[in-house]
Amino acid sequence: METASPTPLAVLVGIQTPDVDDIAHEASLEELGRLVKTLGYEVVGSVSQKREGTGAASILGAGKLEELANITGGRGIITPIVKTPMTKARKRFEGAANSHEDIEEETDDLRRPEFVIVDHELTPSQIRNLERATGAQVLDRTGVIVEIFHRHANTREAKLQVEMARLRYVAPRLRESSNGGGRQQGPGAGESNLSLDRRKIRDRLAELKTQLEAVQRDSDHRRSARKNQLRVALVGYTNAGKSSLMRALTGSQVLVQDKLFATLDTTVRTLQPETRPRILISDTVGFIKQLPHDLVASFRSTLSEALEASLLLFVVDASDPTYEAQLEVSRSVLHEIGADVVPSRLVLNKMDRVDEARRAELLEKHPDAIPLSAHRPEDVSALRETLIAFFEADMVEDVLVLPYAKQGLIGEIYESARVLSEDHDETGRILTVRGLPGALARLKRSLAG
Ligand SMILES: Nc1nc2c(ncn2[C@@H]2O[C@H](COP(=O)(O)OP(=O)(O)OP(=O)(O)O)[C@@H](O)[C@H]2O)c(=O)[nH]1
Ligand SMILES: [Mg+2]
Structure with a gap:
């Protein structure tokens, strides 16, 4: 090798x-x-x-x-x-x-x-x-x-998805040169690929698909547990600084590298300092020009985290002279996977590398964008405030009655809403809360059920 x-x-x-x-x-x-x-x-x-x-x-x-x-x-x-x-x-x-x-x-x-x-x-x-x-x-x-x-690829889901994309890439190339008995394609192609003919590839793909579905049922389950939570996804071109922002916003140790495709799996962490209700941030795989179609399809599920977010932070490296083309690529991939319906804000990252004149130019071109540097703590706290304000604008106040017999639900209430005040009578605890209408409706259903 x-x-x-x-x-x-x-x-x-x-x-x-x-x-x-x-x-x-x-x-x-x-x-x-x-x-x-x-x-x-x-x-x-x-x-x-x-x-x-x-x-x-x-x-x-x-x-x-x-x-x-x-x-x-x-x-x-x-x-x-x-x-x-x-x-x-x-x-x-x-x-x-x-x-x-x-x-x-x-x-x-x-x-x-x-x-x-x-x-x-x-x-x-x-x-x-x-x-x-x-x-x-x-x-x-x-x-x-x-x-x-x-x-x-690190997680089991990503590994399965990538193996599928890879077999689909290799298959036609194997076919055309199969008179030699099928040959390996791509560096480091597993030894087992050497002798794979198309039928074997088809079988393997079917097997992978079954395994993937099982893994995805699991992650769907985890995802639905996060339904109605306040979710923000960081999306954008590879190396734009998504993981750096993720680290800065959540204090997590996700991998940051000056390398293309440092991140291949979605990570979800809580915005820090924690808010009530808490806001979850997802870091996602980056996009690139001519992203192979099979990979886009494969990563639809990895990116479905992003699809379910209430807000996409569209991160670009504003110091890159070709950032507009990168923005375009990211937009079209998001469109392809159907995520262009989710509300989004443009984040002009790496502004520490941009001079004043360029900064003015960028802001004129993108008046609604959030200019920042993931490396400047004050910019990151300002972004945190922006995120809080985004959700706050949609929140409503309501009153929930928690029967004494259902005290177990208190954790869930604190997780998806902010408790403003608390009283009690003979039926149970009476909580005045603030939260997203969907989350409050779901809480009321659990309380009634
Ligand atoms: N100067 C400067 N560099 C930054 C900033 N944000 C990120 N970087 C650098 O840009 C490089 C890529 O950062 P990452 O956070 O790994 O980028 P990413 O978008 O997660 O990249 P992928 O995971 O590959 O898609 C790293 O070397 C970071 O240190 C910033 O605001 N200013
Ligand atoms: Mg990353």
């Missing part, structure tokens, strides 16, 4: 289509570089080309292909499939060390990049063509993202 070499080396490939300007193109390649780094590879260079589209059988033109092959040590031409010699890296990668084919001799002191990583989704045949010309293992953006999710 690739762990045999110290750090795998990779070259990036970007195609700039006419609809993409220079800044966006560079930002996209830079982002790909960070993704590749998250995967544990070292980026040693990149090759860019302006082309009309990304649909050609060879993603790069002949000249650029040669330039790339010069870096990777390939021949620069798309050789016929049967003649493809396997590099050592690919041998290792495909776990086919006992193959009878000749291994092309590689000089290990001159380390060539073992991976070519393309900033677009490629068809299986584009991948094969590029592999033949470069002698390197080719991954596309989708493959990289799926692989990151695969390596970093």
Whole structure:
């Protein structure tokens, strides 16, 4: 496997289509570089080309292909499939060390990049063509993202979802090269994948689906227990600072890293200092440009936390020159999963990195946004007040009667409403409370039932 070499080396490939300007193109390649780094590879260079589209059988033109092959040590031409010699890296990668084919001799002191990583989704045949010309293992953006999710998923639910997305990504690529008996795709693909044919993949997917449904019934149960609670979800592009805000607002130790996709699972914590009723904050998985569709679907359930929130805090890194494109991506993913109906507020994060002129410009463009820095405690307390005010505006006052026989419900009352005053008569405790209408209605039902 690739762990045999110290750090795998990779070259990036970007195609700039006419609809993409220079800044966006560079930002996209830079982002790909960070993704590749998250995967544990070292980026040693990149090759860019302006082309009309990304649909050609060879993603790069002949000249650029040669330039790339010069870096990777390939021949620069798309050789016929049967003649493809396997590099050592690919041998290792495909776990086919006992193959009878000749291994092309590689000089290990001159380390060539073992991976070519393309900033677009490629068809299986584009991948094969590029592999033949470069002698390197080719991954596309989708493959990289799926692989990151695969390596970093923590909870059982996330693991199941990612394995499903990964099998769906691998399946068509296996099919097209199956005359060799099915081969492994994607770095670190589990050994068991090597021999999986499509039927086995289908069976495995069905099995995963059943397991996932069981896990999801559990989490649905936990979620419904949180119904009518005051819920805020932090959503937005990867690396925008959602987990940093989560930490600052809740005092929890969620993972914060200058890394794409540091968070893959939803975490729910209580806003601190605690309010009455308490406000719950969820930290969620970040979005990214060209998030593979299967992953969007897979993460619908992880993100259903967000769907059930009363308020979405839409976090953006305001110091990023491409923040608007990131905002757009986040909006469209939320739309895709149906979360665009939830009320939301834009949070312009990392304002500590923005100068005065830029700040004024941003505020003019987004007059309703909340500008802040997750690193400034005073900004975080102001955000806390904003959240409290948001819920307070919808709260109403009411009177609840708690019969002496139902004293056990007092905890529930304190959890979902604020008790303003308390009296008692022969029937029980009489509480004047303030809370959201839905929560009060539910409490009344429990008290009556
Ligand atoms: N200067 C500055 N850096 C920040 C701020 N907020 C977050 N960061 C940094 O941005 C990086 C990413 O922060 P995270 O909180 O992990 O971002 P995230 O949105 O949770 O990212 P993912 O989990 O990958 O989706 C970290 O290095 C943080 O320290 C801020 O307000 N100012
Ligand atoms: Mg995070």
